[in-house]
Amino acid sequence: MPKLNLSQITAITLLFTMAVLVIIVPLLPGYDPYKQNLAGALVPIGGTSITGEFYLLGTDTLGRNMLHRLALAGQVSALIGLGAVAVSLTMGVFLGLIAGYFRGPLESVIMGLADLQLSIPRVLLLIAVTAIVGPSVINLALILGLTSWVAYGRVARGMVLSLREREFILSAKTQGATAAWNIRKHLLPNVLPQMTIVGSYEFGMIIVMEASLSYLGLGVQPPLPSWGMMVSEGQNYLALAPHLAILPSVALFILVAGFQFLSQAFTRENDLELIR
């Protein structure tokens, strides 16, 4: 068992809390994020409704169990995040690899596209696109994925630029390996570990983006809950029932901070490997 440093311990603690919320809570008996209980609306954290039911994290305006809502919203966010990361990772790695391997005009076009996309603020791009294609869970994962390939593309291309000059590629070429073979069998395995680090950082970013869109009313649509939407609903009850806005914010914080520390922990370990 290696000794863990502070940021690794923090990452593990935060992500474990999140895993309990998203995976364990839905398995509990009586789990129902949609069940309304108007007699027990706006119960505070750890409060009891008039009918005598105990709510660990209170209830929302319709008397729905906040703990269960948070868990379902977490599942929705995680699903969108994973989908988006899968889309952007595939697209970014593919474009980065061919840009770095073939160079020339193809590289200029791909990197030009990357620069163009970076010159439109991401939130605005997402708003404009969702306004037009309409929000749904699948659309959101696709849009978020298609607009965040640049980070992977740039890192992958940068790595390939140096890898392609190495002897093992030259050796493969002299033995008659095709470009497709070289990219798939020699470059991809070398690039993928770095991509998981970028991915763990981007996952947090995508969750925030999704939450921001949902907060603006352009993301996940009711009846499905989303942390961002829950915050936006809670804003109207800020004075009366602050837990409505605070709890989903805390959930977002735990998830985002968890992935932030995770990518930090990863980076350090990899740096050590490079030094050895």
Place this chain on the structure above:
Amino acid sequence: MARFLLRRIFQSVLTVFGVITAAFFLVRLAGDPTLLLLPVEASAEDIARIRNALGLDQPLIVQYFKFLTNAVQGDFGVSLRQNTSAMQLVLERVPATLELAVISFFVGTGLAFVLGILMRMTRARWLRELITWIALGRQAIPLFSFGLFLILIFAIWLRWLPSFGRGTWQHLVLPALTLGTYELALYLRLFNASLAAEQRLDYVRTAYAKGQGHLNVLLKHMLPNALLPLVTVAGINLGLLLGGTVVTETVFSWPGIGRLIVQSVSQRDFPVILAGTFLISVMFVVINLIVDILYGILDPRVRLT
């Protein structure tokens, strides 16, 4: 320098051109705008007449060039909800958004500057760690959550500051704190890294050797060199701040472009959405251009790359 300038300006023009092209295809993806303008029971003749009036019956390439010529002149058509030019509506909101972005920028860089110097000067390790952890923690809180926390504390519990609207300086405090501190961790890390890099150089040792005080060396000798990277990144982020204004303006009901865009989305007012997105993108490109040129003037090494 002239070549560097020309190349950067050419790149910027190309980017704006790309944004307009992307906007055109987005509009086409949205489908036929005539159906949005007419009631459901409109006859086929009416639809054809409107299509003709809007030029939608012409070949795509003709439509594209028409859109291009109009967009370059800032003409994105008439708002579908309010009978005014879409660009006019957006331009009215520019001062509010710029005010928020610029003040937030100074709040963010100012805080980074003060905290960075403090972290260099203090011998207390716990204080340095504390500042780093707070900045990192802040980064993990989305803009809207942080904004609501500030409203909860300063507007609802303490009743010190207003929670929405624009007017007095009090209205500006919470939005600027929300938006300005978002990138604090990044600024701090950069500032510290560049200060640490300068610390190792010979001129710093010389300054200490001739008996200069710690604060003097820091402020007079190291700072001018260490500030350069901070200025660049903060400059680029002034553009990113423009994106962040969208959420911040919604939280605090700040009457800027971002809020207008969000409202237009729920009203499906496409000309306004496009005009707003276009204008912010152009502002973004122009700011980046200015920062690059400034950086080229400040640091001659940049021009070579």
